[in-house]
Amino acid sequence: MAKINDNYLKLKAGYLFPEIGRRVREFSAANPTAKVIRLGIGDVTRPLAPAVLKAFHDAVDDLATTDHFAGYGPEQGYDWLINAIIEKSYKPRGVSLKTEEMFISDGSKCDCANILDIFALDNVVAIGDPVYPVYNDTNVMIGRTGEADDKGYYANVVYMPCNEANNFIPALPTQKVDIIYLCFPNNPTGTVASKAELKKWVDYANANDAVIFFDAAYEAFITNPDIPHSIYEIEGAKRCAIEFRSFSKTAGFTGVRCGLVVVPEEVMGTTATGERYSFNKLWLRRTTTKFNGASYPVQRAAAAVYSDEGWKQTREIIDYYMENARIIREGLTEAGVTIFGGVDAPYIWLKTPGNLTSWEFFDKLLNECNVVGTPGSGFGPSGEGYFRLSAFGHRENVIEAVERIKKNLK
Numbered sequence: 001m002a003k004i005n006d007n008y009l010k011l012k013a014g015y016l017f018p019e020i021g022r023r024v025r026e027f028s029a030a031n032p033t034a035k036v037i038r039l040g041i042g043d044v045t046r047p048l049a050p051a052v053l054k055a056f057h058d059a060v061d062d063l064a065t066t067d068h069f070a071g072y073g074p075e076q077g078y079d080w081l082i083n084a085i086i087e088k089s090y091k092p093r094g095v096s097l098k099t100e101e102m103f104i105s106d107g108s109k110c111d112c113a114n115i116l117d118i119f120a121l122d123n124v125v126a127i128g129d130p131v132y133p134v135y136n137d138t139n140v141m142i143g144r145t146g147e148a149d150d151k152g153y154y155a156n157v158v159y160m161p162c163n164e165a166n167n168f169i170p171a172l173p174t175q176k177v178d179i180i181y182l183c184f185p186n187n188p189t190g191t192v193a194s195k196a197e198l199k200k201w202v203d204y205a206n207a208n209d210a211v212i213f214f215d216a217a218y219e220a221f222i223t224n225p226d227i228p229h230s231i232y233e234i235e236g237a238k239r240c241a242i243e244f245r246s247f248s249k250t251a252g253f254t255g256v257r258c259g260l261v262v263v264p265e266e267v268m269g270t271t272a273t274g275e276r277y278s279f280n281k282l283w284l285r286r287t288t289t290k291f292n293g294a295s296y297p298v299q300r301a302a303a304a305v306y307s308d309e310g311w312k313q314t315r316e317i318i319d320y321y322m323e324n325a326r327i328i329r330e331g332l333t334e335a336g337v338t339i340f341g342g343v344d345a346p347y348i349w350l351k352t353p354g355n356l357t358s359w360e361f362f363d364k365l366l367n368e369c370n371v372v373g374t375p376g377s378g379f380g381p382s383g384e385g386y387f388r389l390s391a392f393g394h395r396e397n398v399i400e401a402v403e404r405i406k407k408n409l410k
């Protein structure tokens, strides 16, 4: 009989968001008249920007003509998209990248998981706590960890607690690690890291031959001009960092699917026999073997984000969500709730009132306010006692949800 990958059995529960979906479906079935407002998973609600939609349509029409038909594209993405991203998103921030250093994909979640293919299993990983659960779970799945303890910490992983005391910025590990996950603006805490804070990590990585996985999925939501959008704004980062970006939240592509990874040629690892080897070469080899590229119309739509019109329209959508974030922040603060984030990120991280556990507060909000959020403990043990609200809802729903919560907590 074929054997399963036993590592999957180490995983504690189902993935966080399907579990929330299951509980909400159960609640709705039992309470069919309740108008449930979903501010849980960070799923966008605004339609695509008109310029992006037009490019998408035009590209589909291309497929109907012999002259413009597109079959397999380059596995790592079309140059016209990669160069548009470099010109518009990186160059103005003083970051120069080669076309060969960027890889277009069908989304950042897959990239964060797939990147593990090119790293040996005996690398030690350091992961924030709480953080986007994909980092932890994919390391469990691939077999890098031991079993979880009662709290949910897996053996052989270095967890970096992020809490109020450290402003939700992890401290440098006290033991040597090889791979460090950093996510800024942070999911779930909505907090950001300054240049000085990121510099400490880049210096640590370069001094310890470690690689930073920098998840910048929410960079477009930064409002403070002093906060870096890319790890490569930090001197020395091109020698030690791989950066992930996503069109999901930036351009409303959660259902369209497009992301990117930057693997600078200078980022090196060692072979089993001690020679230095470029991760860029390995990632190219992996990509060309295991992926056939994001679809042509999707890449055309993504490229339109960088046109003058597309850029402006996309910015307006981001501003809409950040206004939602302001409404949530101010409303909950008025209700006496302690909140974090929501200024440079579309997530508001709050302390559960009345010392409720994260899941107790989830149930209270669902049952008493018919509002869905995300329990902080779902992002890691240090998220216990916290709760995340997403700013990606429809404006009228956000306003109503805040009113319901305020009334309930008075």
Ligand code: MLT
Binding pocket: 040, 041, 042, 043, 109, 132, 187, 248
């Ligand atoms: C979230 O709510 O944390 C995100 O939507 C999950 C994701 O981007 O995969």
